Amino acid sequence: MGERNSVLKADWPSNDRPYEIAFGEGVEQRFQIKFAVAILKAKSRVLPILGIELAGWDVIAVATTPQELVRLALKDTPYSESALKRLATETCSRVNTGNSIYALAVHGLILVCKSPGASVGREITQSKLEDLAAHEFMHLVQFQLAGSASSNDRPDQASAERGPIWLLEGSAQAFANAVAFDRPAWTGRLAAMRKFPDGLPDLNELEHREMRSRAPIPVYFGGMIGAVDPVDKSGFPAIAKFYEILGRRGGWQRAFEEAFGISVDTYYTLFAEMERVNTQGAPLSGWLLRD
Numbered sequence: 001m002g003e004r005n006s007v008l009k010a011d012w013p014s015n016d017r018p019y020e021i022a023f024g025e026g027v028e029q030r031f032q033i034k035f036a037v038a039i040l041k042a043k044s045r046v047l048p049i050l051g052i053e054l055a056g057w058d059v060i061a062v063a064t065t066p067q068e069l070v071r072l073a074l075k076d077t078p079y080s081e082s083a084l085k086r087l088a089t090e091t092c093s094r095v096n097t098g099n100s101i102y103a104l105a106v107h108g109l110i111l112v113c114k115s116p117g118a119s120v121g122r123e124i125t126q127s128k129l130e131d132l133a134a135h136e137f138m139h140l141v142q143f144q145l146a147g148s149a150s151s152n153d154r155p156d157q158a159s160a161e162r163g164p165i166w167l168l169e170g171s172a173q174a175f176a177n178a179v180a181f182d183r184p185a186w187t188g189r190l191a192a193m194r195k196f197p198d199g200l201p202d203l204n205e206l207e208h209r210e211m212r213s214r215a216p217i218p219v220y221f222g223g224m225i226g227a228v229d230p231v232d233k234s235g236f237p238a239i240a241k242f243y244e245i246l247g248r249r250g251g252w253q254r255a256f257e258e259a260f261g262i263s264v265d266t267y268y269t270l271f272a273e274m275e276r277v278n279t280q281g282a283p284l285s286g287w288l289l290r291d
């Protein structure tokens, strides 16, 4: 609505209120300000980087306990209490296992759980906060554009509605890299490549959502390389285009080919074979353009 008919754009909910951030009582004010700025930065980069504006509004809940997260999210989202409980518990359980802050996004909602004592500038660096905010914000963009499977859907169904998990997480990583570090996509790609000294993962095996927990490094960092390669060819807006086409439910493979101008199978072969650095280890950019 409004993407094609500009008259309808005047009615977009995001014109008045692009998102709502709700903080729990245990979240200190200094963190609230830093977090709000990080979200604002991510939001402000959507149009220049991805070339799109968003119609809807989203809710972002930040708290130090799952109970608080549920309370905040219940007020403004259509999710059931039991669904929110499950999501909030999962989010905060990651904080207890060593992270100072952890976030999770579903359609229209980001849940952020932070350790009560952790503050920006000490346990949480500014760039980590911006990276996290931009990564999750990219998920809101993807879900708004494509619609999104609920977290209870079968893995194959989720893959049909969200596209492959390597691209979902990989493009969120790539967007976060561009926002938080303000550097060319290929520098993030180079850093990601160092995680695979024995060769890149096979993207074909990283399509289904359960691979995110089974093989997180390949999904997030292999996926980031996989997302940046087509960016080299078509620019970041091609990623937004992919999710928009995906929303028309014609199948993700077709959306991929239409958005990136290359079939998934051909791309997977290129991904495995292509050189991304020269003999001095410096990044080569635009390799897909050389064909």
Ligand SMILES: [Zn+2]
Binding pocket: 135, 136, 139, 168, 169, 172
């Ligand atoms: Zn993610």
